[in-house]
Amino acid sequence: xxxxxxxxxxxxxxxxxxxxxxxxxxYNPKMVSVLESAEGATERWQRLIGRNALAREYTEADMSPxxxxxxxxxxxxxxxxxxxxxxxxxxxxxxxGLVARPLSLSLAQLRAAPQRTQITRxxxxxxxxxxxxxxxxxxxxxxxxAGVLSTARYAMFLCADNYGxxxxxxxxxxxxxxxxxxxxxxxxxxxxxxxxxMNGETLTVPHGAPLRLRVERQLGYKHAKYVMGIRLVDSFxxxxxxxxGYWPDRGYEWFAGx
Amino acid sequence: MTTAIxxxxxxxxxxxxxxxxxxxxxxxxHWTNVLAVAVLLMSGLQIFNAHPGLYWGQYGADADTDKRWxxxxxxxxxxxxxxxxxxxxxxxxxxxxxxxxxxxxDGVSTAIGFPHWITxxxxxxxxxxxxxxxxxxxxxxxxxxxxxxxxxxxxxLRKDVVPKLAELRPLNIAHDIVSHAKLQFPKGEDAKxxxxxxxLAYSGVIVLLxxxxxxxxxxxxSNDAAWHWLSEMFGGRQSARSIHFIAAWSIVAFVIIHVxxxxxxxxxxxxxxxxxxxxxLGDAA
Numbered sequence: 001x002x003x004x005x006x007x008x009x010x011x012x013x014x015x016x017x018x019x020x021x022x023x024x025x026x027y028n029p030k031m032v033s034v035l036e037s038a039e040g041a042t043e044r045w046q047r048l049i050g051r052n053a054l055a056r057e058y059t060e061a062d063m064s065p066x067x068x069x070x071x072x073x074x075x076x077x078x079x080x081x082x083x084x085x086x087x088x089x090x091x092x093x094x095x096x097g098l099v100a101r102p103l104s105l106s107l108a109q110l111r112a113a114p115q116r117t118q119i120t121r122x123x124x125x126x127x128x129x130x131x132x133x134x135x136x137x138x139x140x141x142x143x144x145x146a147g148v149l150s151t152a153r154y155a156m157f158l159c160a161d162n163y164g165x166x167x168x169x170x171x172x173x174x175x176x177x178x179x180x181x182x183x184x185x186x187x188x189x190x191x192x193x194x195x196x197x198m199n200g201e202t203l204t205v206p207h208g209a210p211l212r213l214r215v216e217r218q219l220g221y222k223h224a225k226y227v228m229g230i231r232l233v234d235s236f237x238x239x240x241x242x243x244x245g246y247w248p249d250r251g252y253e254w255f256a257g258x
Numbered sequence: 259m260t261t262a263i264x265x266x267x268x269x270x271x272x273x274x275x276x277x278x279x280x281x282x283x284x285x286x287x288h289w290t291n292v293l294a295v296a297v298l299l300m301s302g303l304q305i306f307n308a309h310p311g312l313y314w315g316q317y318g319a320d321a322d323t324d325k326r327w328x329x330x331x332x333x334x335x336x337x338x339x340x341x342x343x344x345x346x347x348x349x350x351x352x353x354x355x356x357x358x359x360x361x362x363x364d365g366v367s368t369a370i371g372f373p374h375w376i377t378x379x380x381x382x383x384x385x386x387x388x389x390x391x392x393x394x395x396x397x398x399x400x401x402x403x404x405x406x407x408x409x410x411x412x413x414x415l416r417k418d419v420v421p422k423l424a425e426l427r428p429l430n431i432a433h434d435i436v437s438h439a440k441l442q443f444p445k446g447e448d449a450k451x452x453x454x455x456x457x458l459a460y461s462g463v464i465v466l467l468x469x470x471x472x473x474x475x476x477x478x479x480s481n482d483a484a485w486h487w488l489s490e491m492f493g494g495r496q497s498a499r500s501i502h503f504i505a506a507w508s509i510v511a512f513v514i515i516h517v518x519x520x521x522x523x524x525x526x527x528x529x530x531x532x533x534x535x536x537x538x539l540g541d542a543a
Binding site: 019020022023026027032034035036037038039041042046049050053054055056058062064065066068121123124125126127128129130131168169170171172216217218219247250251252253257258 | 300305306307308309311316317318319320321322375378379380381382383384385386388389390392393395396477478479480481482483484485486489495496499
């Protein structure tokens with residue numbers, strides 16, 4: 001009896017030691033940078049096998065009956081609420097930074113540009129997927145109109161929502177203005193659109209009205225909602241914690257192709 | 259007075275030359291694989307906990323109950339405390355204490371899919387779980403490719419691991435099942451090769467590991483864009499996620515049986531052979 005108890009104590013103790021050792025390693029800065037080195041390998045691999053590959057497109061019959069709204073589902077700033085009440089009539093999308101011609105575009109102008117409609121699968125980092133139909137102008141078309149300078153490396157999406165996290169993700173849940181960024185390969189990818197219409201209807205507030213980025217080859221958190229401005233930049237400096245996005249600042253991959 | 263007998267004659271059997279059983283490449287890739295699979299399982303369960311439900315098909319989320327065949331959840335029990343529930347198809351199990359509701363590191367009852375002691379990290383942290391997972395996924399792939407290419411070039415896979423057609427005869431399989439059931443393990447010359455159950459187990463786990471990699475790649479939206487055939491082959495991203503989960507636990511089942519067999523067949527000799535390569539064949543019956 002005593003031996004058994006002692007033995008089980010030793011086993012539990014050793015197991016506990018191993019687990020707390022793993023936890024210590026998980027948050028050791030050197031270990032973190034070793035583990036993060038895989039992100040670059042993954043990005044290079046996926047660019048190698050399909051730099052210009054198109055995400056799968058589905059038919060209407062494949063669509064999810066209910067498309068889950070995740071992340072921010074509303075924005076409570078006075079400015080946003082005023083826009084929302086007036087159906088975003090006075091709202092303007094600002095395109096600036098490293099461009100030859102900064103733009104200020106109304107929803108009507110965005111709707112008047114050549115449109116792309118695509119039925120695609122939205123993959124959340126949590127593991128679930130939903131298939132929906134999105135309509136909007138190609139980001140590449142807008143960027144060409146603005147004249148992206150050759151020094152620009154990323155398109156930064158500045159959003160209206162101040163997000164406080166998602167319990168199911170754990171980790172750092174600190175609040176902050178939502179933002180995201182993509183490189184020029186994804187910015188000029190034909191399926192990268194600024195969606196104002198979802199499943200044939202005007203984008204609703206829970207899904208990011210008036211405008212949501214669709215960057216179909218990456219996970220859901222890259223698809224910034226409540227997009228107010230697009231800034232062309234050559235680095236992430238000066239935005240959030242400098243990792244290129246709300247979730248990247250909180251430990252998630254900037255390249256969310258996996 | 260008793261006559262002194264040399265200790266070597268009473269205690270230790272006469273030394274036999276050890277058989278060189280495992281090549282260096284096999285041993286190195288075996289232990290690298292042990293590490294990778296352990297980290298991938300534990301970080302994978304951390305990732306699973308972010309959405310503890312599985313579906314068949316292309317899509318699947320909270321509202322898609324018709325596509326969901328597996329879920330772990332927490333519901334208020336009769337006494338008001340949270341009860342852990344696990345559903346597999348139509349079967350519902352109370353899994354309080356392990357799945358759905360379990361004590362966290364500080365002993366506080368918490369609603370969570372898999373318990374803290376099997377996830378990496380032990381606290382809820384999807385970002386960190388993913389970081390471990392995608393680093394060791396590369397380790398698993400590169401290590402696995404090294405083993406497979408080495409095994410093909412040297413002929414090890416063909417000669418020692420993949421079952422031969424003749425060995426798949428029902429009588430041969432039945433014979434091996436009986437000797438396993440009687441715990442009669444091969445000795446002498448007969449122990450220089452794998453018998454059919456071992457061959458099936460080892461080639462089976464190689465297939466499972468390849469399946470893990472392929473279903474894992476299917477879940478990556480960027481990889482899926484480049485290789486549509488993967489999600490077509492598995493019947494959709496959510497089906498691939500389900501298969502990934504089932505294959506992971508199949509590998510756990512393999513490991514349990516594998517370790518049990520090592521313990522029953524003589525753990526010191528078995529483990530030594532996977533470290534130094536040298537194996538004591540024992541006396542032929």
